[in-house]
Amino acid sequence: MNDDVARSAYSLPVTAPVSASRYAGETLLGRKRRARKMARVLAETHPDAHCELDFTTPLELAVATILSAQTTDVRVNQVTPALFKLYRSAADYAGADRAAMETLLRPTGFFRAKTDSLIKLGQMLVEKYDGELPRKLDQLVALPGIGRKTANVILGNAFGVPGITVDTHFRRLTNRFGWVAEDDPVKIEFLVAELIEKRDWTMLSHRVIFHGRRVCHARKPACGACTLASVCPSYGTGPTEAAAAAKLLKGPRARDLAEAAGVDPDLVPAAAVLAPEEP
Template sequence: MTRPSTAAETALGRKRRARKMARVLADTHPDAHCELDFTDPLELAVATILSAQTTDVRVNQVTPRLFRKYRTAPDYAGADRAEMEEILRPTGFFRAKTNSLIGLGQALLERHDGQIPGKLDELVKLPGIGRKTANVVLGNAFGVPGITVDTHFRRLTNRFGWVDEQDEVKIEFLVADMIEKRDWTMLSHRVIFHGRRVCHARTPACGACTLAALCPSYGTGPTEAAPAAKLLKGPRARELAVAAGVSPDLVPGVSPGPVPGNDASVPENDA
């Protein structure tokens, strides 16, 4: 398989390719979702603030204790700084995050009757909340479409040749012009899932990727099926291999055998 060229690609051609890739991502990652645990907009805003410079897994380990102690905006506004810092310590930058959460609680009381607002221009004025956090909250707590540009999204949209840009806000607007608004939130989840499970920063699993035929960066990682399959991650690694036309038995750490929902044998992808 050769690497698709974008040298002569028109803006319309790029949009069509981006939308086709988005459809493939929807088929590849039907389980894509927000991986932060929350039950209401305030919890999601807090969890997203805490996710800076750490993993969602680590945040989900910390938030159960935090959410038991701090349930409302007044709880955060009146928090004991030392107690909150101790809870947040495992997330890193815990002093700055404590400042943000206390400030968030105070701002919500002063401006929004203690409730998380459902508008972007109001959210970004709150302590600790930028466009990325605001779009996470809008898309997942309020059902308002939004594009979340995190490190995975920035890296993959550049690899995909959708953008040639590092500024998160510019990426957001460029991708928004390519993808239908109704798909923005789920596209963000799917791209992030793909970045975590297939298209890794250092060595992407090119030879076990469903986007290989559409991606100008194909070949950045191994293109042979066996080494590529070893790079697949997540609970659906074998299914990701099948989707890419690769034998699931090449995925390490699992017992050979049929993949749920797939009874047919899958030939190795020798691209």
């Protein structure tokens, strides 16, 4: 890895609050130990973390991930049952009627571009890989509609090959955690890979994403109801008072999250439990 890239990972984000000063002199070894401790806490905090795209085959996951661009997993899961019923193989996508597929994909947004990607994906899979998805990252990223993030989703969740998925939540939280000070997704992927054991990469991605959706929100994180508060250099970015923070928790496990952070779960309003998590 380029030395400049490596060095950038070991300086705290310039947007971190004053409380980050206690980590200003953190060594690489110290950061690695802290990152792995945070990863273990996230595993305890979000035992239900998983890939939220519905699929039964690697091809279905590839298609669903392509469709998830610029929309929510919930919306994709509403569209894919009908899609997967009609298109079961790479050959089906390769020979798809463009107008019919565009109609199905319209709710996901950018439906023309996504239709084009799926048809071309099917064609290339048929021509080069006998209709099967390859299992190597360099081969996956050469396929239409599949970038590095999508490839890691496929590898980790369909083939059991560890991969780090850097979405908007993962990028935001790894900077807040002081693991990296970087915006480029590929650089973040490699820098986090140096901190976390390879066997944990796939599940770490899911757990960080769940934490970003439920606790560590973009505009106002629930710092006072966060299980990572004692080891996070960005503690204080959001409210630290328990009652105020508890109201910011979202999702079906909001009260469990509060309790795990040592906060009275009764402080979590019913609306928070029913509130949609951040997309």
